[in-house]
Amino acid sequence: MPYDVIIIGGGPAGLSAALVLGRARKRVLLCDAGEPRNARAEQIHTFVTRDGTPPAEFRRIGREQLRAYPGVEVRDVRVAALSREGDGFVAAFADGTRAAARRVLLAVGVRDILSDDLPGLRELWGRSVFQCPYCHGWEVQDRRFAYLSPGPEWVRWGVFLTGWSRDVVVLTSGAYAVDDAARDELRRAGVGLDERPLRRLVAEGGELVALEFADGGTLAREVLFARPAQQQTELVQRLGLELDEHGFVRVDALGRTSVAGVFAAGDLTTPVQGALLAAAAGMQAAAGLNHELTVEHALSGDAAPARPPAASRAPGGTGG
Numbered sequence: 001m002p003y004d005v006i007i008i009g010g011g012p013a014g015l016s017a018a019l020v021l022g023r024a025r026k027r028v029l030l031c032d033a034g035e036p037r038n039a040r041a042e043q044i045h046t047f048v049t050r051d052g053t054p055p056a057e058f059r060r061i062g063r064e065q066l067r068a069y070p071g072v073e074v075r076d077v078r079v080a081a082l083s084r085e086g087d088g089f090v091a092a093f094a095d096g097t098r099a100a101a102r103r104v105l106l107a108v109g110v111r112d113i114l115s116d117d118l119p120g121l122r123e124l125w126g127r128s129v130f131q132c133p134y135c136h137g138w139e140v141q142d143r144r145f146a147y148l149s150p151g152p153e154w155v156r157w158g159v160f161l162t163g164w165s166r167d168v169v170v171l172t173s174g175a176y177a178v179d180d181a182a183r184d185e186l187r188r189a190g191v192g193l194d195e196r197p198l199r200r201l202v203a204e205g206g207e208l209v210a211l212e213f214a215d216g217g218t219l220a221r222e223v224l225f226a227r228p229a230q231q232q233t234e235l236v237q238r239l240g241l242e243l244d245e246h247g248f249v250r251v252d253a254l255g256r257t258s259v260a261g262v263f264a265a266g267d268l269t270t271p272v273q274g275a276l277l278a279a280a281a282g283m284q285a286a287a288g289l290n291h292e293l294t295v296e297h298a299l300s301g302d303a304a305p306a307r308p309p310a311a312s313r314a315p316g317g318t319g320g
């Protein structure tokens, strides 16, 4: 096998895993299709030492640090299909080439489903429409917030948003009824509730300025929090991995999925999502992979482990 591990996905999870495996002298191919989930965000926040770093710069630094480890190869290519062959796996790339490895780490993230049913949502995503207040709440604090609650069980999340602004209105878009207990909590917290069906988000200069309702009414708002549904990538869907009740790939503490030899880390495994969390999960899965591979090799009786050459230079600074 030319590679010990093919890592699919070069976001925080994949980059972190590649770093750990490179330092553990494993031969790694990191493939990335170049469609990061946070591409629309101007900066990454809440990643200690990287707070305020643009997502592209974060990835550039990650790749630069991998260059110190000759066992790690990075390719900008989409993995179109993955199949088991012999003791390992073969990845077929979108450019028609293939590569084989003993193990696979899926770090492909998830897809946010930005519905076109609400015009403006897609355009304003990551600019005025956000999912995570920990990521972007500081930047928009004390502005006029709206929160589009996806269902009755999420209505109270509007109270939590008052940590960033005291001017919060919860929206149901007429999709469901709100019970009296939730109404009472919103009222006590000073959070508004508007149950009219939404027609569109109104923007000026690329920023949200108002919500327009189906009845023709408007509400001035500068920030919308929303929780779009998420979907696994096609590659993951085709692998038939066991998912949890919320549709995330089920993994154990070391990132092992229900399919032997296939590991997963990052957003595709959990609804608790963040760049730092994904990077940590990537490290954890890499440790699991390295342990398995090293023990397997040592017990195989192969006296000449195929290791990448020692690094010709010490890891440098961040370059950032």
Ligand SMILES: Cc1cc2nc3c(=O)[nH]c(=O)nc-3n(C[C@H](O)[C@H](O)[C@H](O)COP(=O)(O)OP(=O)(O)OC[C@H]3O[C@@H](n4cnc5c(N)ncnc54)[C@H](O)[C@@H]3O)c2cc1C
Pocket: 008, 009, 010, 011, 012, 013, 014, 031, 032, 033, 034, 035, 036, 037, 038, 039, 040, 041, 043, 044, 045, 046, 047, 077, 078, 079, 080, 107, 108, 109, 110, 112, 125, 126, 135, 136, 233, 235, 265, 266, 267, 268, 273, 274, 275, 276, 278
């Ligand atoms: C608008 C927005 C802003 C955000 N802001 C923040 C923030 O400020 N702070 C924070 O901590 N978190 C933030 N997040 C969350 C954060 O982006 C994610 O938690 C994090 O990127 C997850 O990392 P990951 O490595 O699991 O996946 P991703 O970063 O999504 O990376 C997955 C990579 O896999 C690649 N890929 C997918 N399929 C294939 C394939 N078949 N072949 C090859 N490559 C493939 C994709 O192109 C992508 O590059 C934000 C999210 C969004 C949507």
